[in-house]
Amino acid sequence: MRPIERGSIPLDRDQNEIEFNFYQQSRGHLLTRLGSYCSYCERYLGGNIAVEHVRPKSKESNLELEWDNFLIACNNCNSIKGDRSIELDKYLWPDKDNTTLAFIYITGGLINVSPNLNPEVIEIAENTIKLTGLDRVPSDDPFLNPEMKDRRWSERRTAFEKAERAKRNLFVNNTESMREQIVDTALSTGFFSTWMTVFLHDIDMLKRFIDAFPGTSKACYNSSYTPITRVGGTL
Numbered sequence: 001m002r003p004i005e006r007g008s009i010p011l012d013r014d015q016n017e018i019e020f021n022f023y024q025q026s027r028g029h030l031l032t033r034l035g036s037y038c039s040y041c042e043r044y045l046g047g048n049i050a051v052e053h054v055r056p057k058s059k060e061s062n063l064e065l066e067w068d069n070f071l072i073a074c075n076n077c078n079s080i081k082g083d084r085s086i087e088l089d090k091y092l093w094p095d096k097d098n099t100t101l102a103f104i105y106i107t108g109g110l111i112n113v114s115p116n117l118n119p120e121v122i123e124i125a126e127n128t129i130k131l132t133g134l135d136r137v138p139s140d141d142p143f144l145n146p147e148m149k150d151r152r153w154s155e156r157r158t159a160f161e162k163a164e165r166a167k168r169n170l171f172v173n174n175t176e177s178m179r180e181q182i183v184d185t186a187l188s189t190g191f192f193s194t195w196m197t198v199f200l201h202d203i204d205m206l207k208r209f210i211d212a213f214p215g216t217s218k219a220c221y222n223s224s225y226t227p228i229t230r231v232g233g234t235l
């Protein structure tokens with residue numbers, strides 16, 4: 001899960017903090033700050049983004065227009081998370097924690113909780129995966145799963161394969177233009193963590209991905225682009 005910074009409340013032309021009249025007005029600002037990616041599953045959403053309320057507006061109506069309560073979510077993550085009440089401390093959040101320390105992405109597009117966490121944090125990380133069903137692996141056989149409503153795992157697996165192919169291509173043609181092309185492919189595919197995983201040992205590529213995906217929290221990485229604990233976060 002990509003660690004992100006949505007930044008402070010956007011300002012209007014007179015440099016005053018914007019007061020949103022309805023939450024959808026935050027959409028463009030979120031898109032500009034964070035890119036068109038689901039804050040949870042990291043898939044690329046095109047222009048089809050939904051404003052996600054971290055704490056659901058149905059339960060906490062005072063937070064319906066609150067900038068710090070907004071993220072971006074795809075239909076799958078949004079509907080699985082639903083409108084259950086959220087105690088922030090029971091989950092990890094991409095805007096508060098260095099969520100990249102919590103999860104490992106493996107061949108086949110699967111997500112696991114990192115074994116390097118202490119037991120309390122492992123439980124919180126597992127809660128986070130369950131919150132949006134990031135461990136779901138629905139069949140990609142149209143006969144077994146004709147509706148295929150949840151394509152997140154399938155898309156993540158494809159992204160992983162693309163990243164591995166890109167790495168092989170870079171090995172035989174290690175040029176600046178190939179590196180730029182790989183970043184372009186990553187941006188249009190999404191799944192930031194997949195690209196960061198496959199290119200783990202290529203510091204130049206890690207830097208390029210962190211710089212290219214809008215709103216990635218640079219404070220979550222040291223000068224070697226290794227993830228570090230986030231100030232104020234659980235991780």
Ligand SMILES: [Zn+2]
Nearest residue numbers: 038041074077
């Ligand atoms: Zn999602």
